[in-house]
Amino acid sequence: MSFSGRLSSSDLQSFAFSRRELLGKFVAVAVATAAVKRSAESSATKKYPLPEFNVGDLVAYDWEPDDDDAPEFATDFGEILGMRWVPEPDGHCLAANTWVYYIRWTHSTCPDILPEPCYDxxxxxxxxxxLVSRA
Structure with missing residues (x-):
C-alpha cells in the first residue's frame, strides 16, 4: 500500500494545509530578507559618498620629476582597476574617509619611466x- 493510500481524507487535508503553511512561511522569510537587504543597501549609500572615478575610467597623474634631465612636469596615464573606501588611516593610506584608486599605468610623458603598462x-x-575619459 502506498503512503497516500494509508492516509485518511482528514490526514490528507492536514497534510495539504501544512504545505500551504510552509509556502506562507517561505514567502514571509523571503520578504523579510529582501527588506533587510534593501535597508542595508540604502544605509551603505548613506555611509559612503559616491566615488569620483569608476572602474575603467582613464585618468592622469601630474607630477614633477627629480631628475635634471627630465622635463619640468610629467604626466602618467592609466586606467582605474579598482577602488577602496578608507574609513581611517591604515598602513597603506594616511588619509581617512576617502576613496583610493588602484591604477594600471599605461604610459607617461616622461621618457623611459613606463616602458610598458604596469600595475604597482x-x-x-x-x-x-x-579624469581623461569615462569608460
Missing part, C-alpha cells in the same frame, strides 16, 4: 588624479 599596487588618492 599602490593606492592613489582622487585629489592626485584627473
Amino acid at each position: 599596487g599602490e593606492p592613489t588618492y582622487s585629489s592626485d588624479l584627473r
Whole structure:
C-alpha cells in the first residue's frame, strides 16, 4: 500500500494545509530578507559618498620629476582597476574617509619611466588624479 493510500481524507487535508503553511512561511522569510537587504543597501549609500572615478575610467597623474634631465612636469596615464573606501588611516593610506584608486599605468610623458603598462599596487588618492575619459 502506498503512503497516500494509508492516509485518511482528514490526514490528507492536514497534510495539504501544512504545505500551504510552509509556502506562507517561505514567502514571509523571503520578504523579510529582501527588506533587510534593501535597508542595508540604502544605509551603505548613506555611509559612503559616491566615488569620483569608476572602474575603467582613464585618468592622469601630474607630477614633477627629480631628475635634471627630465622635463619640468610629467604626466602618467592609466586606467582605474579598482577602488577602496578608507574609513581611517591604515598602513597603506594616511588619509581617512576617502576613496583610493588602484591604477594600471599605461604610459607617461616622461621618457623611459613606463616602458610598458604596469600595475604597482599602490593606492592613489582622487585629489592626485584627473579624469581623461569615462569608460
